[in-house]
Amino acid sequence: MSDRPLYIEIEHASKAFGEGQKRNVVLRDFSLDVRKGEFLTFFGPNGCGKTTLLNVIVGVESLDEGSVKMNGGTSRPRVGYVFQDYRGYLMPWLTVAENIAFPLRIRGVSKPERMSKVEAVVARFQFRIDLGAYTYALSGGQAQLTSILRALILDPDILIMDEPFSALDYQTNLSLYEKVLQIWEATGVTILLVSHDIDEAIYLGERTVFLTKRPASVAAVLESKLPAQKELTQMGSEAFASMKKQALEIFRREALEKSA
């Protein structure tokens, strides 16, 4: 893994919202290196600053101190982003198809070409979704799927996923794990995925970053012990169980430290 080049370098990042009494420090001296093509998952308590961290990485939120360097600061990578509040980030005046194609429209791709690309990405995921529907008529899960497909339409260099599976049922989750892993293997995209589900985080990630309470910093990084070729049955394996045990250790230590 270490033979892959450095891709994202986060150095001593600090970020606070508000001022004076209301000042809310969300990131404090946060440092992390991500290698190209890595599948990294983040796990941390509610409100610790996970979404803020992702926004800082893609540059829609600025830092107070420290820096985020991408690709050695050379070129701007293509970003696919699955937002946590998936519904609030979809355009209600566009159909599902046009929502998925939105990043293409920004790049001036013509309508027929957009539609054929949308059909291709939908076919690749083998999901039945009504492309002509408007997003206000979608269920939470369908809206989330729309948001995921929109993130994938550009063949991104970096795929950011902020709790992308929260509104989907378990069976759909499992099938999406496979799809995401498949895409990751096929394209070499770098994936940063935030999860509230510990099984999901340690199953998917090559490394899982455990975050502290707010202000977020790295509590621990857990390397995956699963075989490179992942299969869902590995969730019942010996290695998985030992990783989960380690994760519980990390939680306990964090909880004790904070209350001490």
Added chain:
Amino acid sequence: MPTPEIRTKDAPPAGRSAGVRIGVWGFALPLLCLALWYLVTGLKLVPPLLVPSPTATFRRLVGLFLHEHLTSDIGATAWRWGCGYILGCLIGVPFGLFIGNSRKVYAASYPTLDFFRSLPVTALFPLFLLLFGIGDSAKIAMAFSAALFVVILNCAYGALQAKETRLRAARVFGASEWQVFRWVVFFEALPQTLSGMRTSLSLCLVVVIVSEMFIGTQLGLGQRVFDAYTVNDTEKLYAVLVLIGLLGYLINRGFVWAETRIVFWTGK
């Protein structure tokens, strides 16, 4: 492992229909008013010189169409109304959206705009007379000014209220500021834009009528109202007023009809 259908935890949100249906009940109150009108005039509760009967009023209205070139009056008023309104929208919509697109510009221009919006244009008619003379242009300019500020303020407010999340989504996917404006802010502001355009449509008609009464003209509904008033012809006065009311109502209904179809996603 193809999954045939996406199963989800939550159901689609129960959307409330954006437009309230008028239905049969919407006609009950107008009919009641009409009945009351018949009653009051039929029982001679008020002198007919002050309130003529509905029958006399409607007969007179037909007479106005047949013998007193009312169609030309309607045409003249509609022309001033349309010109002022369309010009006001053509300039007000882009200007308003531009102002609302930036918090700073909005903060800087809001007090000024609100001041001009609060000035009654009809009270400024001497100024318009000085600037534009007594022809059509003064009346059109008054209608234009009335529409302009209402449209600007509504558009600016709509653009200002654009959801931060959607702007952010567009930026993350690489949209330029112009693209964010064109593909997100414009649509976010559209419901409020149309609502402003609808409000100023009625306002414009009022302003045109009043300007015709104040400034005077050959043809125009305001002039007919004024004529009727000066010779105490209340039948004619009521006939023209009823016509103006109906005209405003019908145009407004048409606008609402189009509006709910254009911004179909609101209230969902």
